[in-house]
Amino acid sequence: MATMPNTFIIGAAKSGTTSLYDYLHQHPDVYMSPVKEPCFFAYAENPPEMAGPGDAEANRESGVVYTMEDYRALFSRATNESVVGEASPVYLYDEDAPRLLQDQCPDAALIAVLRNPIERAYSHYLQLLQSGREPLENFEAALDAEDERVAAGWEWSWHYRRMGLYGQQLARYLEYFDREQLHVYRFEELTEDPPGFAQTVYRMLGVDPSFTPDTGVRRRATGVPQFDWLHRFIGTPDHFLRRWSRLVLPEVVRDRILMTVRNANLQKPPLPDVARARLEDVYRDDVHRLEALLDRSFSDWLTTDDPRIADDG
Structure with a gap:
């Protein structure tokens, strides 16, 4: 077995x-x-x-x-x-x-x-x-x-x-x-x-x-591609350039090059302040529950202007 x-x-x-x-x-x-x-x-x-x-x-x-x-x-x-x-x-x-x-x-x-x-x-x-x-x-x-x-x-x-x-x-x-x-x-x-x-x-x-x-x-970095064609190429295993690279480059080297190029092609737009504030309200009580559960502070995930956060020191 x-x-x-x-x-x-x-x-x-x-x-x-x-x-x-x-x-x-x-x-x-x-x-x-x-x-x-x-x-x-x-x-x-x-x-x-x-x-x-x-x-x-x-x-x-x-x-x-x-x-x-x-x-x-x-x-x-x-x-x-x-x-x-x-x-x-x-x-x-x-x-x-x-x-x-x-x-x-x-x-x-x-x-x-x-x-x-x-x-x-x-x-x-x-x-x-x-x-x-x-x-x-x-x-x-x-x-x-x-x-x-x-x-x-x-x-x-x-x-x-x-x-x-x-x-x-x-x-x-x-x-x-x-x-x-x-x-x-x-x-x-x-x-x-x-x-x-x-x-x-x-x-x-x-x-x-x-x-x-x-x-x-870095694996699985996220963002919005600057060049869609480059993003599609890296994500297409049967592209002829990908097939050619398998013949001339060791797998570890090929993987590193592709991931580096992929990550460099990604831009991460900033999180809108309105969405951040909205989610802070959603998560506030659960963050406190997590802190009590693990006896560990996670107050940096939330803004410090909330009295309960400030009291946590």
């Missing part, structure tokens, strides 16, 4: 989970699923309707699995690695995932990287805008459309506002897992010192912390 994972990166989406997956994948004592986001424990009982633009295609391309047989097959090549894992950011958000994970992997280590939920929501919006799936070119209009989209069965990526309620989401996990199994980091820890962050996680997982991963390229 194939090995089941003992480590899960559960989220949050657009908070560096792809980079963390990559750092773990590079470690010789870690086996990570070849499919980064199998999403099995979110989709096993209640598969999403995939009613939004490009939902079905995006999930098919990412390799989402729906059966235990297919899920176990992802780990069939694990050998003597002490850490076996996967990274499905939907797990933090999904209501069923904590229960299903505890049922199948009760001793698992759970890793959550939390980003300012306002910035996270905007980044997710820009990602779907960048991919051509988001038809609304105004972030506030997309927020206004969220309830209707959720009711219509659009998949979780469109739940911009809902996905940032970390206090509510982590509370669900603590109903099924011991606090010691839940390892929560801030997005800034990853972005400000990627090698140091990776080694912190290695140490927590009990693998050699002296290993230094290649952290030179």
Whole structure:
């Protein structure tokens, strides 16, 4: 019987989970699923309707699995690695995932990287805008459309506002897992010192912390392309220049060059102040819940002119 994972990166989406997956994948004592986001424990009982633009295609391309047989097959090549894992950011958000994970992997280590939920929501919006799936070119209009989209069965990526309620989401996990199994980091820890962050996680997982991963390229940066033709080229695997590059460049070098060019082609419009203020009101109570849950301050996510924020020191 194939090995089941003992480590899960559960989220949050657009908070560096792809980079963390990559750092773990590079470690010789870690086996990570070849499919980064199998999403099995979110989709096993209640598969999403995939009613939004490009939902079905995006999930098919990412390799989402729906059966235990297919899920176990992802780990069939694990050998003597002490850490076996996967990274499905939907797990933090999904209501069923904590229960299903505890049922199948009760001793698992759970890793959550939390980003300012306002910035996270905007980044997710820009990602779907960048991919051509988001038809609304105004972030506030997309927020206004969220309830209707959720009711219509659009998949979780469109739940911009809902996905940032970390206090509510982590509370669900603590109903099924011991606090010691839940390892929560801030997005800034990853972005400000990627090698140091990776080694912190290695140490927590009990693998050699002296290993230094290649952290030179940002994965899944978001923004609006300056040149659409260049963005389309980089995202087209069968383009003749991409095929030619496979013949003359090692995969690691080719990947680095393409990601560097892709990221340089992206511009990130500033988050409108009105949308920021609106989301601060949405998240304020949940941020306080998160602080109480983790005994840790997240007051920098909100403006300091609110009396409750000021009292938190």
